[in-house]
Amino acid sequence: xxxxxxxxxxxxxxxxxxxxxxxxxxxxxxxxxxxxxxxxxxxxxxxxxxxxxxxxxxxxxxxxxxxxxxxxxxxxxxxxxxxxxxxxxxxxxxxxxxxxxxxxxxxxxxxxxxxxxxxxxxxxxxxxxxxxxxxxxxxxxxxxxxxxxxxxxxxxxxxxxxxxxxxxxxxxxxxxxxxxxxxxxxxxxxxxxxxxxxxxxxxxxxxxxxxxxxxxxxxxxxxxxxxxxxxxx
Amino acid sequence: xxxxxxxxxxxxxxxxxxxxxxxxxxxxxxxxxxxxxxxxxxxxxxxxxxxxxxxxxxxxxxxxxxxxxxxxxxxxxxxxxxxxxxxxxxxxxxxxxxxxxxxxxxxxxxxxxxxxxxxxxxxxxxxxxxxxxxxxxxxxxxxxxxxxxxxxxxxxxxxxxxxxxxxxxxxxxxxxxxxxxxxxxxxxxxxxxxxxxxxxxxxxxxxxxxxxxxxxxxxxxxxxxxxxxxxxx
DNA sequence: AAGTGGTCTAGACCACTTG
DNA sequence: AAGTGGTCTAGACCACTTG
Numbered sequence: 001x002x003x004x005x006x007x008x009x010x011x012x013x014x015x016x017x018x019x020x021x022x023x024x025x026x027x028x029x030x031x032x033x034x035x036x037x038x039x040x041x042x043x044x045x046x047x048x049x050x051x052x053x054x055x056x057x058x059x060x061x062x063x064x065x066x067x068x069x070x071x072x073x074x075x076x077x078x079x080x081x082x083x084x085x086x087x088x089x090x091x092x093x094x095x096x097x098x099x100x101x102x103x104x105x106x107x108x109x110x111x112x113x114x115x116x117x118x119x120x121x122x123x124x125x126x127x128x129x130x131x132x133x134x135x136x137x138x139x140x141x142x143x144x145x146x147x148x149x150x151x152x153x154x155x156x157x158x159x160x161x162x163x164x165x166x167x168x169x170x171x172x173x174x175x176x177x178x179x180x181x182x183x184x185x186x187x188x189x190x191x192x193x194x195x196x197x198x199x200x201x202x203x204x205x206x207x208x209x210x211x212x213x214x215x216x217x218x219x220x221x222x223x224x225x226x227x228x229x230x231x232x233x
Numbered sequence: 234x235x236x237x238x239x240x241x242x243x244x245x246x247x248x249x250x251x252x253x254x255x256x257x258x259x260x261x262x263x264x265x266x267x268x269x270x271x272x273x274x275x276x277x278x279x280x281x282x283x284x285x286x287x288x289x290x291x292x293x294x295x296x297x298x299x300x301x302x303x304x305x306x307x308x309x310x311x312x313x314x315x316x317x318x319x320x321x322x323x324x325x326x327x328x329x330x331x332x333x334x335x336x337x338x339x340x341x342x343x344x345x346x347x348x349x350x351x352x353x354x355x356x357x358x359x360x361x362x363x364x365x366x367x368x369x370x371x372x373x374x375x376x377x378x379x380x381x382x383x384x385x386x387x388x389x390x391x392x393x394x395x396x397x398x399x400x401x402x403x404x405x406x407x408x409x410x411x412x413x414x415x416x417x418x419x420x421x422x423x424x425x426x427x428x429x430x431x432x433x434x435x436x437x438x439x440x441x442x443x444x445x446x447x448x449x450x451x452x453x454x455x456x457x458x459x460x461x462x463x464x465x466x
Numbered sequence: 467a468a469g470t471g472g473t474c475t476a477g478a479c480c481a482c483t484t485g
Numbered sequence: 486a487a488g489t490g491g492t493c494t495a496g497a498c499c500a501c502t503t504g
Contacts, residue, residue: 054287059345060345061341061344061345061351064341064345064351173464174464175461175462175464176461176462177459177460177461177462178433178459178460178461179433179455179458179459179460180413180431180432180433180434180453180455181413181431181455182431182455196429197415198413198414198415198431198432198455199413199431200411201413222412222413225412226410226412227410227411227412228408228411229408229409229410230407230408231313231408
């Protein structure tokens, strides 16, 4: 039941990177060095390096060596993912801090975006998501109560709004825009970054069969987050 | 200059699939069969099968074999668009300013990203695109000369690099990441924004059938540009 | 010249699936 | 029992990069 040797080597390299012993741009041990360090054949050490390169963790170049790639997390533009899953999948710990979780009357803009009347009660949450204790996303979410009447009763310590909502009102459609903004003092405080530092702001409207489910404004520190996508034509 | 043997095997399998000799669900030859058919070692035949599986062409299962996968859904949710067309479509006027348009030897990073050798000549352009006279995108583009040998002869006043490149080397694949950065003094000057204002930076690598075509770094003023997408599930 | 990654061989033992 | 893919070895020659 032991894991393959190439997997052990991958894990060792990965943890050196997450621990900061290897920084982006650093050269990692060569195939031959790893083979001798871990007492495996070069082909096995090579496989570890190749797979890490495939995963975007390393860059390799003939004659030069293998180098640590930009380590910022990258999530896909083309799919809607649960931030907690994303973090867990990277081998990190997700935690979050619920700043607000309440109902309030819709102002005209929110009402319009959710397809409700101004003044109708809507649900609103403000949550900071953390990766290994460091803030990675501020989620400001406005929810259509017709689509998720029990939203307020949810405890978001173990389940994200995104996960809950897609369970009660399966996603059929989403609209989003991505922009670069400067952190105002609120965002700066919540994300633990300097005021006026660059942030990636994703504004997303999600739909289920019966209409608009929620509006999310997701703000990420620019130096700790990237959005990535891979397209085939 | 001959291609590796595993590539030959991949091509053979691929063409059998496109010609219809192998249909989705069909089992392809096993590692051992391919090894003997092509007179290579099992490891080499194996590599061909592994890479095709990685690319989504095959599905493999221990004890069972390798099977042709179902035709993949085209998930081109985010599309690569030509900035000039985009602007024109909005009813505005596109213009551009070519800051640089030259050839130079590749440093090791560019070489790695383009799949070339360090020191090989590559093409490079720096262009500012304007919408109704106001800068909207700074395009720093590095081009693989093998894919577009006449790149330097192009006049970008009426045709963007993107349009030219997709004409001479049709896009088959693209990889991109999106991040929020602060304008440095160069970018600030080119985009006519204040230094340290937020910008959206898109790093895109485009591929045609034969390999990497170009690497583009597209920088947009955060307050004049957004990326949007609409998804259906 | 010494080191790097890229390709390749001819073996080996294993876990898994089917007949 | 025979065949499949999964892991691994200990070699080899090559192209490429740097000093």
